[in-house]
Amino acid sequence: MKLLEGQLWKVGDIYWRILHRDNYRVVYKAMKDPETKEGEEHELTKKEFCRLIKKAELLTPANPRG
Template sequence: MKLAQGQIWRQGEEYYRIVKWARLSIEYKAMKDPATKQGTLHTVTKKEFCRLIKGAELLGPGGLSQTEAEAIPAPEEE
């Protein structure tokens, strides 16, 4: 798994969005609802962030989980 800026992770009722990705640290926002983008900003080491999201689900574009996003059929080309 690779961490990247802008990723949103869901663990239970909490959502974590990576705001700033650096070599040794992660700045993330903890939110209750990712649509409102309101939450608290935290800075931790990568190791601490990985422990935080252990068992969490990476959300894809539009707030869908990776498995839900993969299940959507691709548009057919003409």
């Protein structure tokens, strides 16, 4: 699975949107409601984020930029 900016993931009642990704880290926003886009930004290493989404469901398709 390739992590891309803009992807929306869901586990339980929490949604995570990837805001920025590079080779080593992922900046994402944790939200209760993706429609309002209100939530807190967090930063993890790519490895930690992949562990976090291990049981998550990808809600938006990959949308490469460019």
